[in-house]
Amino acid sequence: MSEIIPAEFCAETIALKKTLESGFFVLGERLSKIKDGQMWESQWDTFSQFLQEMDINEATASRLITVHKTYVEKYKISSKQLVGKSWSNLYELRTILPDKATKKEVVALLERSTELTRQDVRELIRENKHGECSHVWEELHLRFCTECNKREKING
Secondary structure (H helix, E strand, O other): OOOOOHHHHHHHHHHHHHHHHHHHHHHHHHHHHHHHOOHHHHOOOOHHHHHHHHOOOHHHHHHHHHHHHHHHHHOOOOHHHHOOOOHHHHHHHHHHOOOOOOHHHHHHHHHHHOOOOHHHHHHHHHHHHHOOOOOOOOOOEEEEOOOOOOEEEEOO
């Protein structure tokens, strides 16, 4: 058994993460081709059955396909430029792209997205939809069951 060298192990772990990240974009591209070309028909009755075989739910497959179609097909962004970005954040961020966004605008959003957490993305989308808000807060009181975690609003 070989000895683990910490620096090499850490470098391999970073490379593995990058491989996993790029894998989501490759998977989106493949799912898009399989679905559009109906390649699943030779072995499965439906695309859904094909996805079940892969243990991927339809919502996730749809999101991966949408990310591929939006960024790679529509805006001609290379898969290499997408690596390091959260595919789920990219799925959400597509909703704030202007109808006639340029590739340059999309690339700028991609660069910015690297720094954004999921909560940051939600805030950005909310601000884009509703504009800046001064927030008029209303207090909400809740009670919850300590056994089943059911929650209810308490009036007054």
